[in-house]
Amino acid sequence: MKLYHFPISPNSRRVVATLHHLGLDCELQAVDLSKRDQLQPEFVQINPNHMIPTLVDGDFVLWESNAIMQYLCSKVSDNSLFPADPIVRADITRWQFWQTGHFGSACGVFITENIIKPVFLQAEPDLQEIAKGEERFHRFAKVLDDHLKGRDWLVGDGVTLADFSVGSYLDLTSMAKYPLEPYLEIQRWYAGIEQLAAWQSSAPQKF
Ligand SMILES: N[C@@H](CCC(=O)N[C@@H](CS)C(=O)NCC(=O)O)C(=O)O
Structure with missing residues (x-):
């Protein structure tokens, strides 16, 4: 998995914290919003909203931080961050x-x-x-x-x-x-x- 993020963004931080809490392996790729790197065509192709965070898991691309967090939890059974109840x-x-x-x-x-x-x-x-x-x-x-x-x-x-x-x-x-x-x-x-x-x-x- 690869996560495109911008470290000071709260939208990114909560996803990175979720990865760490779950102990999941994921490559982190910073997108420098201060340099407008989110507008690079390669990134816009992944996320047409040109926003971080964006997760790429094989062929599956997922944007929206809260959706990403729930998806990450679905990879770890019995986790307490997003219990099944x-x-x-x-x-x-x-x-x-x-x-x-x-x-x-x-x-x-x-x-x-x-x-x-x-x-x-x-x-x-x-x-x-x-x-x-x-x-x-x-x-x-x-x-x-x-x-x-x-x-x-x-x-x-x-x-x-x-x-x-x-x-x-x-x-x-x-x-x-x-x-x-x-x-x-x-x-x-x-x-x-x-x-x-x-x-x-x-x-x-x-x-
Ligand atoms: N609702 C989105 C918000 C994402 C968002 O607002 N990302 C901002 C940084 S905090 C962004 O990438 N802005 C770049 C742009 O709009 O071009 C989420 O929760 O993931």
Whole structure:
């Protein structure tokens, strides 16, 4: 298997952490988004969205990080990241969809305005966009914070794909400047994710 990724991308990090946690062999190929390498014709042929992460497994090409994570789990029987129980699976999948549709897009505003623009595009953040992002961030961070009261993990008693998917943004908290201060449950939960060997070994080099 080969995974095309960009190390600081949360979308990539959660897939790499899944690979490490499952102990799967996979070649990692970095696609440098800062150089627009995702637009190279060879890569667009693999993923017409020109987005990482993208997995190639023999003749099968799979994009969308959460689909890749579930596919990787299907290769390891009895794994605890995505257990076979239908209700547990549905619960994990719910959080993965929620990350894609809501929490991740709220975090994405801060990543774009406070990291991508100043670091990669030498552009100023748009304060109106940040204000809209704040409203969205607070709406969904409250849902997450409330859910985490009395829990160490999003689903059940151990780490699952749900934690990797939703937690993947939080490594960028200080650079992206998410307004995370009021959300003590989220901070406590993420500190637990940071203790995991697979999370530590999948960490991007700081830039
Ligand atoms: N929903 C996708 C999002 C992937 C995504 O947004 N990738 C970004 C980097 S974080 C990308 O490759 N952008 C390059 C581009 O749009 O050209 C997933 O979960 O895999």
